[in-house]
Amino acid sequence: MRPTSTSLLAYCRPGFESECAQELASAGERLGVIGFARTTRGSGFVEYVLPDSSSQQAFSAGVQLANLTFARQLLRVIERIDDLPAKDRLGLLMPVVRSTARRFVDAWIESPDSDAARELAGLCRSLNNALVAAMKRESLIDAASQWRLHVCLIDAQTAFVCETEIAHAAPWPGGIPRLRFPAAAPSRSTLKLEEAFLTLLDEDERSRWLQAGMCGVDLGAAPGGWTWQLVRRAMRVIAVDNGPMNQGLLDSGLVTHLREDGFFYRPAHPVDWLVCDMVEQPRRVAELIGEWLIGGHCRFAVFNLKLPMKQRFKEVELCRQRMHEAAQAAGKRLDWRARQLYHDREEITVFARLR
Ligand SMILES: C[S@@+](CC[C@H](N)C(=O)[O-])C[C@H]1O[C@@H](n2cnc3c(N)ncnc32)[C@H](O)[C@@H]1O
Incomplete structure (x- = not known):
């Protein structure tokens, strides 16, 4: 089985999907790589679809998160799964992980920053533990790897399985640094x-x-x-x-x-x-x-x-x-x-x- 998706996935602030999509399109145009965005307002993510895997690779190589304003994280989609069974999600995820023929430094199961997806936090945590354990059993986790596996759960049945080069990615799940408000500071700003x-x-x-x-x-x-x-x-x-x-x-x-x-x-x-x-x-x-x-x-x-x-x-x-x-x-x-x-x-x- 080979990766089937030719998309990129970007996380953004809910309500700013259109800006994130415009920015990806404009970055792609500068590279001569033209795609289109699939977005839903308020979803907290943008799927940017490219015509084939070579343009997906060209886009990933040429567009870096550091140069984007509205994206919090930029991932290469390996496959989208629409029918994860409640009883055996790993049964569908693991073949996709194997298909990459890569070892990963870690695997993160995360959900976009939307109200709807936030309900998935518990599922993300438990599935994350099970996925990492399964990957360890098959020696697919390697501390020296330059790649991280990301699974973005949109709902309990739908997932984007993605990968990213850690050198260019945000180092926080969901691309969100969790900062504690310092009690002595005069404002949340x-x-x-x-x-x-x-x-x-x-x-x-x-x-x-x-x-x-x-x-x-x-x-x-x-x-x-x-x-x-x-x-x-x-x-x-x-x-x-x-x-x-x-x-x-x-x-x-x-x-x-x-x-x-x-x-x-x-x-x-x-x-x-x-x-x-x-x-x-x-x-x-x-x-x-x-x-x-x-x-x-x-x-x-x-x-x-x-x-x-x-x-x-x-x-x-x-x-x-x-x-x-x-x-x-x-x-x-x-x-x-x-x-x-x-x-x-x-x-x-x-x-x-x-x-
Ligand atoms: C969003 S608040 C700043 C909050 C601040 N950064 C903090 O962390 O507490 C904006 C501030 O800009 C000030 N401000 C707006 N126009 C200004 C101007 N022309 N000159 C000086 N201050 C101005 C307002 O008085 C207000 O206190």
Whole structure:
């Protein structure tokens, strides 16, 4: 038996399937690989169908999760199974696993991030244990493998059996990092910046670029969830917002609160980080961040783009394009990494710097 599917599977935030599909189509077009998306609004996933297995391979090789904004995980589908029997799901799953002729570092059974699929959490757990045990019995688990097996359960009978190269995949089931809300943080928004550092920077970048003693500016800082993430790393922060900042942060001695307009404020000396969570038009925020980077006011930026409009994918593309052009005109190259984080709602978070 050989793998039969020619699809890719992407997980996304429920309600953003269309943006995720548009992004996959646009990435495929750039490679000259044309497919079509099967989506249901609210399902939390997109199946992107390619015409044959060579275009599936070309797409997997050319499109990486790190370059996608609306996908949380990108998997290559081996086979879709529509009739998993309640009494013997492994009986149908194992032949598909064997058909790959691969050994896997691990196997994850997961479900999309939708209300309907969340009911499957218990089934995912028990089936996951049974699947890994069965794979171990047949020596299909290998700690040195570069591949992970994913089974995405859509409902109790329907599964996508998929694989992914771990070097390019999100390292969390469902592509969702489970972060605990720190009790001392002044707002839940703090999790956005924590997730951004975790998702958009690698370990080496985090240790080099987020160091004690560095300085940051937080535009739209109140009550201080993002500032808290910098202060927790012993960084000094200039927090710009007309609203009140959390007293604990002010007492830390590391925070200077300025009641100024974030669009006009510029620091007297260059800082390491600019973070910005102001609720404003995305293109206005993107232009502002571009000015800071090109003007040398900061080395790194993390900013949130709010997307209340209909054409959300287009708006993100426009912001990215404008920032690229501005960087190019200044003789620089833009490093732009964007993701709709798990803790983002109708918005995305971007890391940017110039090279
Ligand atoms: C989503 S909240 C920020 C939450 C913050 N990141 C946190 O983690 O606690 C947006 C903030 O942006 C501020 N804001 C909006 N426009 C601004 C402007 N032009 N200048 C300064 N602050 C602004 C608002 O006062 C508000 O406190």
